[in-house]
Amino acid sequence: MSIDQSQSVAGIGLCDQTTSVSITEKLKKAVALAVLRFQVRRERKMLATLPVGLLKDMGISQHQAHIESMRSFNDVPESRTLNYTA
Numbered sequence: 001m002s003i004d005q006s007q008s009v010a011g012i013g014l015c016d017q018t019t020s021v022s023i024t025e026k027l028k029k030a031v032a033l034a035v036l037r038f039q040v041r042r043e044r045k046m047l048a049t050l051p052v053g054l055l056k057d058m059g060i061s062q063h064q065a066h067i068e069s070m071r072s073f074n075d076v077p078e079s080r081t082l083n084y085t086a
Contacts, residue, residue: 033081040076044069 047060048069055065 032083033076036080037073037076040080041073044071 047055047065050065052062055062060068
């Protein structure tokens with residue numbers, strides 16, 4: 001007796017193409033969000049190392065740059081995460 005592929009996969013409820021795509025898309029978005037978080041963290045750390053003159057040109061105090069650099073890894077501005085919501 002032979003079982004075709006659609007019966008063996010979808011027929012017993014282990015996995016179907018929709019579930020597979022959904023999981024794959026969610027995984028892609030999660031990885032992209034993690035990459036974004038590392039990028040934001042790197043930007044914040046770089047901000048804290050800028051000379052006072054450059055910070056002043058941007059209208060940021062040294063204290064504000066320090067506070068920004070200490071923000072949580074997960075604290076990413078919502079405007080930058082719009083494409084990454086699962």
